[in-house]
Amino acid sequence: MICPVCNKKLKTINYENQEVDLCLKCGGIWFDKGELLKVVNGLLSKNKIAPQTVKETYRNKLIRIDKIKKLQRKCPRCNVVMNLKNYSYDSNIIIDKCPSCSGIWTDEGEMQAVAKYIKGNPDMDNYTKALVGACAEGQKSGSNKGKIITAIISLFYLGFASFFNGSEGFLIMLLFLILPLGCIFFGDELGGVTGVRFRTTFFAPVVTKPTPGAFVVFIGWVLLLFPIIFGILSAIGIFN
Ligand SMILES: [Zn+2]
Ligand SMILES: [Zn+2]
Structure with missing residues (x-):
């Protein structure tokens, strides 16, 4: 040949x-x-x-x-x-x-x-599976409604971001989601962490007391819903 x-x-x-x-x-x-x-x-x-x-x-x-x-x-x-x-x-x-x-x-x-x-990318598959799994598990037990909704919103965000901005949008969204998802899924564990220093340009507070888990979860929700709230506020022209 x-x-x-x-x-x-x-x-x-x-x-x-x-x-x-x-x-x-x-x-x-x-x-x-x-x-x-x-x-x-x-x-x-x-x-x-x-x-x-x-x-x-x-x-x-x-x-x-x-x-x-x-x-x-x-x-x-x-x-x-x-x-x-x-x-x-x-x-x-x-x-x-x-x-x-x-x-x-x-x-x-x-x-x-x-x-x-x-x-493919087994890590990404596992990440998506974990989100979908959280959904399924919560539905089975009837509890963890917050985590189900979180998983749904996250999947929606990721799909939305990759649809409009491809791989770059997906990556940025993934980075954005790490903190709120961590707070919501592991609120109690993260709340127990002390001695962490958050470094920012102007101040560097040190976490000395345990934070109530519920409060960490709440912060997670505020972060997670921020794009939606921001979107609604822009849509009704609050920033004009
Ligand atoms: Zn040849
Ligand atoms: Zn042939």
Whole structure:
């Protein structure tokens, strides 16, 4: 078989127990139908792939295939022109797929990118799961209504921020949420912390007495609802 990019002969190699065809010049790899996923799963099961960063998980814009100007490449097996595909529709990894044999051509690094995409970001998944879990648990026991509402509001904020500002919005929102969520979820524990010095530019108060847990939770709520209150006040024109 011939490389669809550089017309050099492809070399058949064994990669994660699959026979794939590698171009030694450009690093592209040809996968027959189903081989790509098998190789990727092999790499993932051996933990050879780093997780996605938050920025990679929450990409800004979907790449549109019709906006890409790439040379048409021909399938090394069937010699028909391959189609560009956004892998899994939203990964923004643009691969070439043969409409006839369903084989896939990946340029150098694209196969690892696919593996990274499938792995995702387990930390972020756990964070979201913890929020959703708090919801579910509270519903089961009928208590912890505050925590359920907190989790719902947080998920809403994160979704809202990433929808309008992509990864950057998500990150800023995440940083914003850490303090109020900490206060609301761990009010009693945080209230018991003493000897902490809050450093600001003008003053540095030291916490010497335990703070009542309920008060910490209350502060958490004020912080959490601040964007909503601020939004309502701006909407009715109080700042004009
Ligand atoms: Zn090549
Ligand atoms: Zn083909």
